[in-house]
Each structure stands twice: as structure tokens, then as C-alpha cells.
Amino acid sequence: MIPGARCQCGKNIVPFRKLCPACGKAMEEVEFENTGTVLTHTTLHAAPEGFEAPIGIAMVGLEGGAKLLCSVKCDIELSIGDHVEVKREGERYFCEHK
Amino acid sequence: MGIYIAGCGMTRFCRSDETLDNLMTEAAIKALSTIEGKARNPKALVVSAMNPQEITGDDNMATMLADGLGLSSIAAFRIENAPASGSSALHQAVFFVLSGIYDPVLVVGGEKMTGMNTQAISKLIAKLTPEEERSLGITMPALVAMMTHRYMHKYKLSREELSRIPVKSHDLGALNPLAHFQKKITFTDVLQSPVISDPLRLYDCAPISDGAAAVVVTSEKTAVEIAGLGHGADTLYYQHRDTLSSFPATTMAAKHAYAMARLSPEDVDVVETHDAFSILELVNCEDLGLFEKGNSIDALKEGATGLSGSLPVNPSGGLKSKGHPVGATGIAQVCEIYWQLTGQAGKRQVEDPTIGMAHNIGGFGNNAVVTVLKAV
Numbered sequence: 443m444i445p446g447a448r449c450q451c452g453k454n455i456v457p458f459r460k461l462c463p464a465c466g467k468a469m470e471e472v473e474f475e476n477t478g479t480v481l482t483h484t485t486l487h488a489a490p491e492g493f494e495a496p497i498g499i500a501m502v503g504l505e506g507g508a509k510l511l512c513s514v515k516c517d518i519e520l521s522i523g524d525h526v527e528v529k530r531e532g533e534r535y536f537c538e539h540k
Numbered sequence: 541m542g543i544y545i546a547g548c549g550m551t552r553f554c555r556s557d558e559t560l561d562n563l564m565t566e567a568a569i570k571a572l573s574t575i576e577g578k579a580r581n582p583k584a585l586v587v588s589a590m591n592p593q594e595i596t597g598d599d600n601m602a603t604m605l606a607d608g609l610g611l612s613s614i615a616a617f618r619i620e621n622a623p624a625s626g627s628s629a630l631h632q633a634v635f636f637v638l639s640g641i642y643d644p645v646l647v648v649g650g651e652k653m654t655g656m657n658t659q660a661i662s663k664l665i666a667k668l669t670p671e672e673e674r675s676l677g678i679t680m681p682a683l684v685a686m687m688t689h690r691y692m693h694k695y696k697l698s699r700e701e702l703s704r705i706p707v708k709s710h711d712l713g714a715l716n717p718l719a720h721f722q723k724k725i726t727f728t729d730v731l732q733s734p735v736i737s738d739p740l741r742l743y744d745c746a747p748i749s750d751g752a753a754a755v756v757v758t759s760e761k762t763a764v765e766i767a768g769l770g771h772g773a774d775t776l777y778y779q780h781r782d783t784l785s786s787f788p789a790t791t792m793a794a795k796h797a798y799a800m801a802r803l804s805p806e807d808v809d810v811v812e813t814h815d816a817f818s819i820l821e822l823v824n825c826e827d828l829g830l831f832e833k834g835n836s837i838d839a840l841k842e843g844a845t846g847l848s849g850s851l852p853v854n855p856s857g858g859l860k861s862k863g864h865p866v867g868a869t870g871i872a873q874v875c876e877i878y879w880q881l882t883g884q885a886g887k888r889q890v891e892d893p894t895i896g897m898a899h900n901i902g903g904f905g906n907n908a909v910v911t912v913l914k915a916v
Contacts, residue, residue, distance in 0.1 A: 487734070488659075488662065
């Protein structure tokens with residue numbers, strides 16, 4: 443499960459925030475299922491300082507409605523619409539095919 | 541509103557040996573030298589630079605510039621709004637003149653970026669994104685690449701079609717003596733340039749440049765009126781946005797600017813928009829209400845956005861070929877629109893424009909700042 447937040451205004455987000463970034467109201471702590479769909483992705487070849495290329499990134503639309511930017515391991519090829527599972531490894535979320 | 545542009549000036553955007561202070565002084569002097577009368581003596585100075593402290597170690601830019609221009613007794617400020625610093629500084633100047641407190645106001649924006657290597661500048665620009673995104677290795681190109689994939693998926697835009705934008709940018713930059721790149725490029729050049737973050741290649745990205753631009757804002761009537769201003773914003777995190785394929789901040793900014801100017805998108809004759817990456821020329825035109833979502837590429841293919849088209853987009857060459865010294869960009873866009881509206885755009889002159897629009901973005905669609913200018 444992925445910790446996040448829900449607002450009365452309808453916004454669902456990861457990570458948890460006390461105040462809704464959309465409307466400023468107090469948010470409720472919730473957990474989202476760790477499955478979802480790939481909304482978009484990229485592989486970055488020009489790595490920033492401190493990182494090594496290639497870097498895989500995906501934006502996953504979680505089943506609960508929140509979106510999550512996560513890492514993708516290099517041997518995984520994603521397409522928009524793929525069903526994926528999100529797992530935490532150390533400080534980061536990674537996604538892979540279900 | 542009764543606010544006018546008295547004059548504009550700009551250095552060439554390029555890899556320069558000049559200091560940031562010298563570049564900004566040059567632009568300021570160029571602008572002031574085109575003006576006769578009261579507007580030549582500014583009562584305040586607003587400076588725009590995104591991050592001189594970290595990029596070149598320069599600090600205290602407003603005071604340094606005021607002193608260097610012999611304006612050491614006037615109020616001097618620096619405005620920062622990421623790469624939208626330039627237009628934000630211009631808007632600040634408008635507010636000063638509107639209030640009657642300072643009139644006229646000199647606005648000078650500049651940035652000197654070529655001294656830093658690409659990786660370091662990339663890391664610095666990535667600070668415009670939240671820590672959590674950066675911890676994945678995200679850079680600005682990576683975010684825009686994801687937007688590109690999403691846009692291509694949604695509107696069936698092909699990689700070949702996307703390549704038309706940098707080619708068009710360079711065709712126009714070749715007509716601009718102040719542009720960073722004044723050489724045309726081909727589709728092959730674009731498609732063979734190294735992949736930065738798929739699907740974006742090197743030639744889809746605006747260069748790192750040095751340069752400065754300046755504008756004088758006044759209540760004294762001139763040939764060009766500042767008719768409308770707008771500022772829109774959005775969440776810091778890409779994953780908190782309502783859409784992944786466009787910038788609602790731009791639409792919000794444009795809405796305010798059109799309303800203030802009492803105009804609508806159909807009235808715009810020429811536009812300078814923030815094409816830091818090729819896809820953004822398409823996304824921006826749609827977010828500004830100039831074309832339907834997904835249709836900007838058709839307008840480009842029909843020639844509508846070329847110099848002799850119904851709505852020339854980025855006649856200066858845009859950020860892609862004119863260059864993008866971030867603190868200068870928003871002001872340089874207004875300079876171009878001013879020159880277009882006053883018939884001073886040389887080989888890139890658009891035929892008889894009356895309404896021009898400049899659109900500047902800070903961060904990844906975080907702050908969008910729109911200015912509408914009218915020939916009077």
C-alpha cells in the first residue's frame with residue numbers, strides 16, 4: 443500500500459501532505475493500492491550530476507486516483523496503458539509489469 | 541491601462557566572453573538610446589536574473605547595474621520567478637507605473653549560463669522541480685519528455701512531425717542577427733542528434749546561452765501599449781496536476797491577459813511563446829487558446845505559423861534558435877513583439893501586426909506569465 447492523502451475537493455495525491463496543493467484545505471491520510479496504469483514514461487540519457495544514465499522513469503496512475511512518478515529498472519520496457527505494480531525499494535518507488 | 545513601452549534593447553544571445561553585468565549594461569544602454577525625452581530617465585530599475593549567485597557567483601545585481609548605469613540614486617530591485625523572471629520583472633514595472641510611484645521604469649534581464657558544464661546546469665535547473673522528483677534522477681528534459689510521450693499518444697503526433705518545430709525555429713533564427721543559432725537545420729539533423737530523454741533529442745531543446753534584454757515602461761504615450769497581463773500557476777509536483785499533456789497555468793495566465801486587454805485569441809496577430817523544448821511550441825499555442833488541442837501541428841504544416849501565415853509563432857526563432865539566457869528570455873520576447881508592432885523586425889517582419897502576445901514559463905509549467913501588446 444502506498445501512503446498518500448485525499449482532500450474534500452476530490453484531489454488524491456502521493457505523498458501525504460497536510461494541506462491540499464490544489465485548494466489548501468486539510469487533507470486526510472489514506473493509503474492507495476500499489477497497482478495502476480502507465481500514463482507516460484521516458485528514459486533519460488543525459489543524467490544529472492550524481493546519477494548514471496540511462497534512468498528509467500514512469501508516471502503511474504494508481505487505482506485509487508493518485509498519480510505517482512516512479513523509477514523503472516533498465517531491463518523493463520514500458521508502454522502507455524501497461525498495468526504495473528509499484529514497490530518501494532530503499533528511498534524510491536519502482537514500477538514493473540504485474 | 542495607459543501603460544506603454546518607450547524602447548527596447550537586447551544583446552546577441554550566444555556564448556559570450558562578457559560578464560553578466562556587462563551584458564545587462566549593454567542591453568540597458570541599447571534600450572535607453574532609442575528613447576528621447578522623459579522616458580530616458582528611469583525612476584526605478586527592476587532586474588531579472590534567475591540564479592546569478594550559483595551560476596556565475598554574481599550577486600547584488602540590481603545595485604551593481606544601477607550604479608554602472610549612473611542610476612545609483614533610484615530604487616532598484618531584483619525579481620526572481622525561475623525562467624519567467626523576465627516577464628515577471630516587466631509586470632512588476634507595469635505595477636509601479638500604474639501606481640504612479642515610479643514612472644518610467646527600466647527593466648533589464650540577463651543570464652550568463654555557458655560557463656557551467658551541461659550536467660551542472662542541468663542539476664541547477666532541476667531545482668525547479670521538487671526533491672522527490674529529483675531523487676529519481678529527474679531533470680527538466682525528462683519531465684518534458686514525459687509530457688511529449690503523453691501528447692504524442694493522445695493526439696497521434698509523430699516523431700517526424702515534432703521535428704518540424706526545430707527546423708522552423710532555425711529557419712527564422714537564420715533571419716535574426718541577435719539569435720544564438722543563425723544556421724538552418726534539416727529533419728535529418730534533428731533525428732540524428734543524440735537522445736536526451738526519449739523521445740526528445742538534442743535538437744528538440746533550446747540551447748544554454750548568455751545574453752540580456754531591456755525594456756522601458758512608461759505612462760507617456762508611445763506606439764506600443766501594454767494592453768493585458770496575466771499570471772497563472774500550478775502545483776509543484778507533476779503527479780499532482782490534473783493533466784500531463786498541457787500546462788493549465790498558461791491557460792489561466794492567457795485568460796487574465798485577454799480579459800484585461802478586452803481581446804480574444806482570434807485577435808492575436810503574432811506570438812512569442814516559451815519553446816524551451818520543441819513540444820512546447822505546440823502545447824503552448826493550444827494552452828494560449830490559439831489552436832485547438834492537438835491541432836497546432838496542422839497549423840504549422842499549413843504554414844499558418846510561418847512569417848507569412850495567419851498567426852506567426854516565434855518569428856525571432858524562439859528560444860530554440862534565438863537562445864535562452866533564462867533571466868533575459870521573457871524580456872527578449874517582449875522586445876521582439878515591440879519590434880514586430882513597430883515595423884523594426886527586419887527580415888523577420890510580419891505584415892502589419894496590431895496585437896502581439898508574449899508567453900513566458902517558469903519551471904515545468906509552474907508559473908506562466910502572459911503579456912499582450914497593442915500597436916496604437
